[in-house]
Amino acid sequence: MEPVLQTRYVFTITAHIGSVTSxxxxxTGVRRIIPITGGEVKGxxxxxxxxAFGADFQIIRPNELIELEAKYAFATDDGAVIYVENRGIRCGPVELLQRLKRGEPVDPKLIYFRTVPKFETGSEKYRWLMESLFVGSAARHADRVVVDVHQVL
Structure with a gap:
């Protein structure tokens, strides 16, 4: 019998982003820094x-493979603060990735964009976020990044 890996959807992160600094x-590639200016978590x-602080620190490799490392925090509706460190990769056809870089719309289904978010908090209610692994399926838009976060069971 082969082991089966299962996940459970937990929430969506919509991170608003500012202008790119290179x-x-x-x-080893082009270093870019993209500020995270706000957004919401819904689940x-x-x-x-x-x-309204934090950033995504990226390296764009020569083949347009993008390595991402976002660091930011969010405050829950009930007052907890959760720190997020989210690493991932984005890749796809070079011409589509170049369109994304220029801020042009691209169908997210055509771009592979996956992340591994890690959470830290002192809140007992949200401690479970530190006791599991998570994966994210993400989409880059001109003014935001949307990440659907799934808990690995």
Whole structure:
């Protein structure tokens, strides 16, 4: 019998983003920093507002493979603060990734964009976020990133 991996949808993160700052080609790719300016978290058990600080630190490899590392926090509707560290990759046809970089719309289904969010909080109610692994299926839009977060069971 083969092991089966199951997940459960828990919430959606909609992170509003600002203008890209580039540090240029660092030898292993182009370093970009994209500020996270706010947004929301919506789900059955977790709801809140993304704090207006944090950023996504990216390296764009020569083949347009993008490695992402976002660090930010959100405050739940009941007052807890949850820190998020979300690493992932985005890849797809080069011409579509270049359109995304220019802020042009691209069908999210045509781009592979997956993440592994990690959460930290002192809140007992949300401690379960630190006791499981999570995966995210994401979509990049001109002014926001939307991540559907699933708990690995």
């Amino acid at each position: 540090a240029g080609d660092i030898g 059955q058990d977790v709801n809140g507002q993304i704090c």
